Amino acid sequence: MLIAGNWKMYKRASETADFCLGLSPPPGVDVVICPPYTSLAMAAASGVTVYAQNVHWASEGAFTGEVSAEMLLDLGVKGSIVGHSERRQHFCETDETAWSRAEHALEAGLGVIYCVGEQEEEREAGHTEEVLRRQVSVLQPREGLVVAYEPVWAIGTGRTATAKQAQDAHAFIKSLVKVPVLYGGSVKPENAQELLSQQDIDGALVGGASLEVESFRAICETAARLS
Ligand code: 13P
Numbered sequence: 001m002l003i004a005g006n007w008k009m010y011k012r013a014s015e016t017a018d019f020c021l022g023l024s025p026p027p028g029v030d031v032v033i034c035p036p037y038t039s040l041a042m043a044a045a046s047g048v049t050v051y052a053q054n055v056h057w058a059s060e061g062a063f064t065g066e067v068s069a070e071m072l073l074d075l076g077v078k079g080s081i082v083g084h085s086e087r088r089q090h091f092c093e094t095d096e097t098a099w100s101r102a103e104h105a106l107e108a109g110l111g112v113i114y115c116v117g118e119q120e121e122e123r124e125a126g127h128t129e130e131v132l133r134r135q136v137s138v139l140q141p142r143e144g145l146v147v148a149y150e151p152v153w154a155i156g157t158g159r160t161a162t163a164k165q166a167q168d169a170h171a172f173i174k175s176l177v178k179v180p181v182l183y184g185g186s187v188k189p190e191n192a193q194e195l196l197s198q199q200d201i202d203g204a205l206v207g208g209a210s211l212e213v214e215s216f217r218a219i220c221e222t223a224a225r226l227s
Helices: 013-023 037-045 069-074 085-090 095-108 120-124 128-136 163-176 189-196 213-226
Strands: 002-006 030-034 049-052 079-082 111-116 145-149 181-184 203-206
Touching: 002 181, 002 213, 013 030, 013 037, 013 213, 030 079, 037 049, 069 095, 079 095, 095 111, 111 128, 120 128, 128 163, 145 163, 163 181, 163 189, 189 203, 189 213, 203 213
Parallel strands: 002 030, 002 203, 030 049, 049 079, 079 111, 111 145, 145 181, 181 203
Antiparallel strands: none
16 A cells, blocks of 8 residues: 655655654554645655655656656656646646656656546536546556546535545456556545555555645555554
8 A cells, every 4th residue: 555645846855854853653554745846855865755745757858847767867856746636727637748757757667657547527527437438548557657537526625526436436447457457546544544545546646635644644554554
């Protein structure tokens, strides 16, 4: 079971240091935190497993504002989130650019949490499977590749997918590509047990509830009990 905390654009380096001091991940579960770039070095120095939130597809070059897999490895970072819906929504990320990022990161030796998920209108129109099929079609199973199913309507809204909706989507994704699949979207200590007990849910990508060490630790402990 893998529990990853996506901090998005929250926490400076000093707040990161405090969080890592208080974390103490339980045995039997892989715990990852994904701080902003400016807090990666501090997090990595604490001994916690650290992923970035994005990574570029080239090793170096004229790509202002981007960071490469090699640069992340240099800091002791072990992987990266790729294709998060916020990057797709606000930064023109496409299935093709996301896979380019993931492919290079995997080749360089980083783990990748590759995000997919439908928007609310797409679910209401009955297009969830079609959207997931399109998003997953660019993926090739590789060592170190994990998918995160994050229905966009459940992100930061408090509206978690039901355990059945999540399980159905995970089983569908796994029928297309044989990789572990995490669930993301309003995961919190109160719903972690039900979600993580589903057969095809292999862990969680946690946003808001990963910002407080108590709630993140509670989710990690639930995962450890179920592992
Ligand atoms: P929330 O847990 O805040 O809904 O965020 C989910 C997410 O986007 C994790 O990547």
